[in-house]
Amino acid sequence: MTAADEPTIAPAHCQSAGDGRLRHGAALKFFWGPMDCGKSTLALQMDHNHGRQGRRGLVLTRNDRSMGPQVTTRIGLAHSAVEVTDDLDLIALVRKEWGDGARIDYLICDEACFYTVEQIEQLADLVDGYDVDVYAFGLASDFRSFLFPAAQRLFELADEVNRLQVEVLCWCGREGLLNARIVDGVVAREGEQVVIGDTAAADQSEVRYQVLCRRHYRSGDLGR
Structure with missing residues (x-):
């Protein structure tokens, strides 16, 4: 058997992440429901649970009810967040964190229905190419009962779609x-x-x- 015939051995970890973490097969998950069903509350709970296990993530939002760069809930919880704008490149955001020496294992994306479709594609790329888990939360439909474009793309791309049970x-x-x-x-x-x-x-x-x-x-x- 020549060297060319030898089987290719997959790398033990995801080099794109830059920190030697074992590749575990990241996932894109979308949690949706109507207003008042607790989406933002679940988003903050999930961030808390992952943080307790030593994982590090970013919390993102857009058009929060507070009109500020934070995730707020109607039961009084709040957390600072990165405000997502139309021109924010989510892949560049994560890579900058890595470049600054921070580890990013996951993203909490609240109000994801208001993101651009291109940003939803970026979230899928972060999962597939960078081994970053993405947990997106948002409405499915607008006031006319039509799907938000970003929500529709999440339905199409997500590894897992969950309707909140509250x-x-x-x-x-x-x-x-x-x-x-x-x-x-x-x-x-x-x-x-x-x-x-x-x-x-x-x-x-x-x-x-x-x-x-x-x-x-x-x-x-x-x-x-």
Whole structure:
């Protein structure tokens, strides 16, 4: 047998990560659900759990309800985060951390539905080429009940897709499925895809959001 005939031995670790970690087969996981189902809470819990086991990650978000570079939850939890903008290259972000001597084992990507499609592709590249685990959290559909482009791409690319099991109810008691935008007390059917608001706003607010079942989303009935 010549040298050319000898089998190729795969490297024991992922050299692209630059730190000698054993390649374990990173994964891209997408956790989704309607508003109020606890996506941001789970994101922070997952970051906490991984950190306790000695892993190091980055927390990212976009259009958090606080309008700041942090992940906040309605139950009072908060964590500083990298604000994702349209021009942020997520691969370059991770490589810069490595260049500065930091280890990045995973990314927590909150509000991933608001990322660009190109950034979702970058997340997949980080998993496949750089052995970085990615945990993405976000809505599936917008106020018109259409999929966000980034969410659609996550459905298409993710190794694992999980709908959060925390039950969200419509005012009628049925399961809440759709995120309605309420403008001057009426369910909006047209407008920009992303308008920041919250579900905790008073009914008299100019723009707010409310989770409805399909029946009442389609009829526009907001209850009392």
